[in-house]
Amino acid sequence: MDITERAVEYVRKLFNTDAGGHDVSHTMRVYENAMLISEKEPGGDNEIIALAALLHDADDPKLFNTGGNANARAFLKEQGVPPEKAEKIIGVINSVSFSRNKGKRPETQEGRIVQDADRLDAMGAVGIARTFAYGGAHGRPLESSVRHFHEKLLLLKDALNTEIAKKIADSRHAFLVSFLRELEAEAPDLSP
Ligand code: NI
Numbered sequence: 182m183d184i185t186e187r188a189v190e191y192v193r194k195l196f197n198t199d200a201g202g203h204d205v206s207h208t209m210r211v212y213e214n215a216m217l218i219s220e221k222e223p224g225g226d227n228e229i230i231a232l233a234a235l236l237h238d239a240d241d242p243k244l245f246n247t248g249g250n251a252n253a254r255a256f257l258k259e260q261g262v263p264p265e266k267a268e269k270i271i272g273v274i275n276s277v278s279f280s281r282n283k284g285k286r287p288e289t290q291e292g293r294i295v296q297d298a299d300r301l302d303a304m305g306a307v308g309i310a311r312t313f314a315y316g317g318a319h320g321r322p323l324e325s326s327v328r329h330f331h332e333k334l335l336l337l338k339d340a341l342n343t344e345i346a347k348k349i350a351d352s353r354h355a356f357l358v359s360f361l362r363e364l365e366a367e368a369p370d371l372s373p
Contacts, residue, residue: 184228184260188235191256195239203238207302207311211237214298214346221345225290229266232257233273233295240274250274286342297346300337305353308334309360327371330361 182190189209196205215234219225238244239252250271257267269291276287277296287293303311312334316326338354341347365372 184262185231185235187260188232188256192235192239195252196244203241203244203315208235208238210302210307211295211298214301214349215295218294218297218343218345222290222294222343225294226269229270229273229291230294232262233270233277233291234298236270237274237277237295237299284340293342297341297343300341301346301349301353303334304337304350305356308353308357324371324373327361327364328373330357331373335361 189212192208193205196203196208212231212234215230216227219227219230236253236256239256240247240250245252253271253274254267257270262270269289273287273289273291273295276285276289276292277299287296302308312326312329313323316323316329334357335354338347338350341350361372
């Protein structure tokens with residue numbers, strides 16, 4: 182088993198109870214998106230991309246009380262990843278988050294790829310499913326999830342870094358827009 186496979190095993194255990202849209206299937210889609218983007222737009226270190234994608238939510242404050250990327254760091258240390266490489270992976274993870282990096286683009290190719298991979302999973306049908314799952318898990322009313330589309334998800338299309346992600350995002354964005362149009366027609370009171 183190589184380190185990527187061990188990271189898959191690690192996150193499977195870590196996320197086994199989440200019902201709020203940050204489950205292991207999200208992590209696996211981000212990993213697969215990242216590998217696809219990297220294949221089309223090379224220039225990043227694939228092992229760093231793979232491990233950062235797999236560990237990108239391992240210390241998400243919405244899910245865990247760990248500070249300073251403690252889960253990701255502990256895994257990398259236990260696997261014997263050299264400190265310099267581990268720091269690069271942590272740097273990529275910390276450049277991905279939407280809320281923490283307000284419009285700032287990642288400085289590395291690895292960061293740009295993993296960020297796009299994560300953002301693609303917040304769009305399209307899967308983005309819709311995850312938004313309502315998150316709202317439900319946090320006891321929020323539907324209006325609050327609908328507001329999230331307008332405040333964040335509709336903006337993602339123009340915040341992507343790579344050409345291939347922009348291409349994949351086109352139909353996902355169009356699907357979000359048509360979903361919101363239909364929702365507004367059926368239930369005007371839910372829309373802002
Ligand atoms: Ni994520």
